[in-house]
Every structure is written in C-alpha cells, then in structure tokens.
Amino acid sequence: xxxxxxxxxxxxxxxxxxxxxxxxxxxxxxxxxxxxxxxxxxxxxxxxxxxxxxxxxxxxxxxxxxxxxxxxxxxxxxxxxxxxxxxxxxxxxxxxxxxxxxxxxxxxxxxxxxxxxxxxxxxxxxxxxxxxxxxxxxxxxxxxxxxxxxxxxxxxxxxxxxxxxxxxxxxxxxxxxxxxxxxxxxxxxxxxxxxxxxxxxxxxxxxxxxxxxxxxxxxxxxxxxxxxxxxxxxxxxxxxxxxxxxxxxxxxxxxxxxxxxxxxxx
Amino acid sequence: xxxxxxxxxxxxxxxxxxxxxxxxxxxxxxxxxxxxxxxxxxxxxxxxxxxxxxxxxxxxxxxxxxxxxxxxxxxxxxxxxxxxxxxxxxxxxxxxxxxxxxxxxxxxxxxxxxxxxxxxxxxxxxxxxxxxxxxxxxxxxxxxxxxxxxxxxxxxxxxxxxxxxxxxxxxxxxxxxxxxxxxxxxxxxxxxxxxxxxxxxxxxxxxxxxxxxxxxxxxxxxxxxxxxxxxxxxxxxxxxxxxxxxxxxxxxxxxxxxxx
Numbered sequence: 064x065x066x067x068x069x070x071x072x073x074x075x076x077x078x079x080x081x082x083x084x085x086x087x088x089x090x091x092x093x094x095x096x097x098x099x100x101x102x103x104x105x106x107x108x109x110x111x112x113x114x115x116x117x118x119x120x121x122x123x124x125x126x127x128x129x130x131x132x133x134x135x136x137x138x139x140x141x142x143x144x145x146x147x148x149x150x151x152x153x154x155x156x157x158x159x160x161x162x163x164x165x166x167x168x169x170x171x172x173x174x175x176x177x178x179x180x181x182x183x184x185x186x187x188x189x190x191x192x193x194x195x196x197x198x199x200x201x202x203x204x205x206x207x208x209x210x211x212x213x214x215x216x217x218x219x220x221x222x223x224x225x226x227x228x229x230x231x232x233x234x235x236x237x238x239x240x241x242x243x244x245x246x247x248x249x250x251x252x253x254x255x256x257x258x259x260x261x262x263x264x265x266x267x268x269x270x271x272x273x274x275x276x277x278x279x280x281x282x283x284x285x286x287x288x289x290x291x292x293x294x295x296x297x298x299x300x301x302x303x304x305x306x307x308x309x310x311x312x313x314x315x316x317x318x319x320x321x322x323x324x325x326x327x328x329x
Numbered sequence: 330x331x332x333x334x335x336x337x338x339x340x341x342x343x344x345x346x347x348x349x350x351x352x353x354x355x356x357x358x359x360x361x362x363x364x365x366x367x368x369x370x371x372x373x374x375x376x377x378x379x380x381x382x383x384x385x386x387x388x389x390x391x392x393x394x395x396x397x398x399x400x401x402x403x404x405x406x407x408x409x410x411x412x413x414x415x416x417x418x419x420x421x422x423x424x425x426x427x428x429x430x431x432x433x434x435x436x437x438x439x440x441x442x443x444x445x446x447x448x449x450x451x452x453x454x455x456x457x458x459x460x461x462x463x464x465x466x467x468x469x470x471x472x473x474x475x476x477x478x479x480x481x482x483x484x485x486x487x488x489x490x491x492x493x494x495x496x497x498x499x500x501x502x503x504x505x506x507x508x509x510x511x512x513x514x515x516x517x518x519x520x521x522x523x524x525x526x527x528x529x530x531x532x533x534x535x536x537x538x539x540x541x542x543x544x545x546x547x548x549x550x551x552x553x554x555x556x557x558x559x560x561x562x563x564x565x566x567x568x569x570x571x572x573x574x575x576x577x578x579x580x581x582x583x584x585x586x587x588x589x
Contacts, residue, residue: 120500150502160497162515173511177502184507233501 070133070151071098071236071269073119078128080114080293088114088123090293098236099267101260103274103284103301107313111293112273116239119271120152121145132237150177153230153268157242159222163215167206167225170214171197174232193232200231203265204258220251227258231266238262240272244279249323256283276323277309383564390562394547394569400464401546404539405532407468412475413525416483419476423484426492427513429505441484444477453539467544471532478528483521490516519588526581533577537570 073096080089117123138145161170175193201207204224244252263270289297289312428434452470495512540548554562
C-alpha cells in the first residue's frame with residue numbers, strides 16, 4: 064500500500080456547518096491534523112463528532128469556511144471530483160453497513176468500486192489485482208477464513224472487521240471511524256480498537272475515531288479532540304488529558320455511562 | 330387499575346346517513362343501466378339453457394387447446410420478463426430516496442401513474458393496431474402492464490430501505506448507479522422477485538382476456554367458439570383455464586412465501 068508521508072493531512076479553516084433545521088453542527092473550527100496521526104474525538108451526543116468526520120469526505124457540506132485534504136479543498140458539490148476524494152478516504156460506521164446477503168469478499172470489494180472501470184464492477188468482473196487487495200485487507204484484520212461466508216452469518220465484531228477491511232481495500236490515506244464500537248460488547252470493543260491502532264501504526268493511515276467512552280479515548284488515543292455544541296473545546300495529548308478536561312468537554316461530571324469499564328471511575 | 334371510561338355513544342346519525350347514501354347510489358345506478366329484478370328472473374330460463382348446452386364439457390377438444398394455451402403462457406412470460414426489466418429504472422427513479430433530482434422524480438412518477446391508469450385492454454388494442462393482431466401485440470401490452478404493476482409496488486418498498494448502505498457506497502467514492510446497484514437493490518431484491526411473480530400471475534390471467542380483443546392465445550379460441558355457439562367447448566376452455574390458473578398461482582404463491 065502506497066501511503067507516503069505527505070498523504071493524509073487534514074485542515075479545517077474557519078469552518079461552519081449549520082443544518083437546515085438551524086442546528087449548529089460545527090462552529091468556527093480551525094484544526095490541523097498531520098499525516099499518520101491517530102486522533103480520538105470525544106463529546107456528548109449532538110456535540111458535532113459525526114459532523115466533523117462527515118465533513119472530511121463531503122457527506123456533510125460546509126456552510127462557510129473550508130476543509131482541505133492534502134492541501135486540496137474538499138469539493139462541496141457531488142460529482143467526479145468529490146468521488147476522487149472519497150476514493151482515498153475510508154469510512155467505518157457504528158452499524159457496520161454491510162450488504163447482509165452478500166459474501167464477506169463481495170462486501171470488501173465494494174471498497175474497490177472507485178478503483179475499477181464502472182462496467183467491471185457492474186458485471187462483477189473484478190480484476191485479479193483488486194481481488195488481491197481485498198484479500199490482503201481481510202488478512203490485515205485476520206478474517207480471511209470468512210471470505211466466502213455471507214455477511215449476515217458473522218458476529219458483530221466480525222462484521223466490524225469486514226467494515227474495516229472494506230475501508231482498507233480503498234488503500235486510503237485517511238480512515239474515518241464514526242462510533243465504530245458503539246454497538247459492540249466490551250471485549251470486542253477492545254479488539255476493534257486495537258485493530259484500528261495497529262493499522263494506523265503499520266500503514267501510517269491518518270485515523271480519526273469518534274468515541275463516546277472516555278476511558279477508551281484515553282487508552283487508545285494519541286491526540287484527543289473535544290467538541291461541545293460544534294465548537295473545539297479541547298485539543299491535546301491523550302497522555303495528559305485530565306478528568307477536569309473531560310468535565311469541561313461534557314459540561315458536567317461524568318458518570319459510569321461515560322466509561323466502558325466501570326471500575327475506572329475514581 | 331383505573332376505572333374503564335364509559336363507552337362513547339354510537340353516532341346513529343352518521344350510520345343512518347351512510348346507509349341512506351349507499352341505498353340511494355345503488356338505486357340511482359340500477360335505474361341508470363335499466364337493471365330490473367323481474368327481467369332478470371325472466372331471463373334465468375335463458376341462462377339455464379346456456380348452462381345445459383355447456384354440459385358436459387367437450388373433453389375431446391382438450392388436445393386442441395394445448396397450442397393456444399402455450400401461446401398464452403409464452404405471452405405472459407415475455408410480458409413479465411420484458412416488463413420486469415423495464416420496471417427497474419422506472420421504480421428506482423420513482424423512489425424519493427434514490428431518484429436523480431426532483432424533476433426526474435416528478436416526470437417518472439407521472440409516467441408511472443399514466444401507465445397504471447390505462448387498462449391492459451387499452452394497451453392490447455393500441456399495440457394490435459400498431460403491430461397487427463396476434464401474440465406480439467399481447468406480449469407488448471403485458472410488458473407495459475407489468476411495468477405499471479411492479480414499478481408502483483417496488484418503488485414504495487425501495488422508499489422504505491435503510492439508507493445507511495447506499496451512503497456507505499457513496500462514501501467509498503461510488504457513483505449514483507453503484508449506490509443503487511450495491512447499496513439499494515440488494516435490500517429490495519426479495520420484494521422485487523415477489524412482485525415479479527405476482528405480476529406473472531396477473532399476466533397469465535390477463536393474457537387470456539387479451540385474446541378476446543385479438544391479441545392471440547387461448548382467449549382468441551374462446552372467442553371463436555363462443556361466436557359459433559359451441560358451448561360445450563367454451564365450458565371446456567373455461568375449465569382448463571381455471572385449473573391452469575389455480576396451479577400457476579399455487580406455485581407462485583409457494584415461491585413467494587419461501588422468499589419471506
């Protein structure tokens with residue numbers, strides 16, 4: 064995979080997103096993320112975590128300001144240019160978003176859609192190279208033996224691994240993970256987080272993860288970004304973040320609902 | 330437990346009004362078409378004569394039904410396949426969550442409604458005029474009819490799909506077509522097959538009627554025998570059609586239930 068070091072940088076400049084119903088999703092955001100960083104974004108629900116991720120691949124459009132990937136502004140209207148950007152940005156979802164009736168392999172190949180001629184994808188005639196990339200992506204999350212199993216027959220953790228493999232099959236410069244562990248049990252949660260960290264280290268893919276649980280953020284994050292009402296209220300190292308900082312981000316004392324392993328609450 | 334509130338009184342005025350309205354409508358309509366019960370009773374004798382002449386069905390005629398019956402089935406199959414394929418884009422563009430913009434949606438939606446409003450007999454006559462009487466006209470008419478049936482039903486089930494998967498396809502850089510193919514259609518596939526089978530059932534029945542206006546198949550034989558007062562053959566045809574339709578519907582229904 065060809066991720067050289069100057070790929071995968073992100074920069075928000077005076078960025079604002081206001082939804083049609085008046086909700087502020089992003090407010091005057093100025094943020095720079097360097098290639099290969101592993102960033103965890105925290106904040107209570109509705110703080111704009113998803114909005115931030117979805118602005119990077121153009122699923123949410125800017126009201127004002129810009130977001131750039133590798134120095135180029137993310138196109139603000141659908142079309143070929145936006146598709147070319149999305150080709151380099153993988154996304155992982157809370158609800159996995161797999162085609163349940165299709166095999167794991169077919170699902171991972173969806174990550175290759177933007178890399179092959181349209182007629183090949185349409186007729187399911189994938190080039191050998193792309194099948195190989197898909198297989199390698201499955202290897203990376205150690206789930207190759209499930210390649211020909213239907214997605215509906217996998218457990219939640221396995222489905223999320225397929226979700227990660229689909230993103231890896233894009234050979235992306237950036238991975239956006241939107242609450243990737245929110246529908247998983249604690250054990251699987253740690254496995255998936257470890258997978259994401261390992262992939263970030265091995266391939267140098269810039270990774271942004273939205274998390275709800277504070278202890279996970281502290282444990283796996285390199286850099287933590289805190290959002291509140293769409294505003295950046297914290298930006299610092301996961302090593303030095305204090306309980307006080309979390310209180311500021313959440314605007315309240317945190318409870319056992321905010322952590323995965325309850326005994327962490329002191 | 331809290332006390333059950335008293336049952337509200339029935340609105341007798343609304344009930345009486347509705348019944349009076351229905352009676353008045355029926356009387357007005359019967360008067361309009363000159364329907365009279367006495368005349369009907371007098372004509373029952375003629376009806377029973379017809380029944381007597383139709384009995385027993387002429388089983389010797391059965392082998393001669395094979396060819397026109399196969400023609401009917403062929404018309405239904407072609408109509409279902411051609412209409413089934415054409416209905417895919419019509420349904421997708423008529424689904425609000427998948428369509429390519431408001432104008433396309435509006436045009437397609439109205440196109441679909443026009444197809445649905447015009448009856449299959451109208452299409453049969455139109456195509457019979459255009460390509461001549463015969464099975465081709467019947468197959469074309471049923472193709473249009475099938476598009477109308479499937480696209481209406483399917484566009485509604487497509488509107489109910491989970492949009493997460495289509496969004497995931499867009500997020501990997503997929504085109505609109507790929508979003509439809511990989512994100513939307515897999516979720517609607519079961520419904521599609523079910524509706525296509527349903528359309529096939531309707532088409533078998535309809536292709537018999539279409540024969541009456543010269544669109545080939547078993548309906549055409551039926552019309553010829555009726556015109557020649559060969560009632561024992563007519564009853565044979567009706568019996569054969571009844572059995573065939575029941576069998577086809579049973580098979581189709583079994584498949585459809587398996588799918589769900």
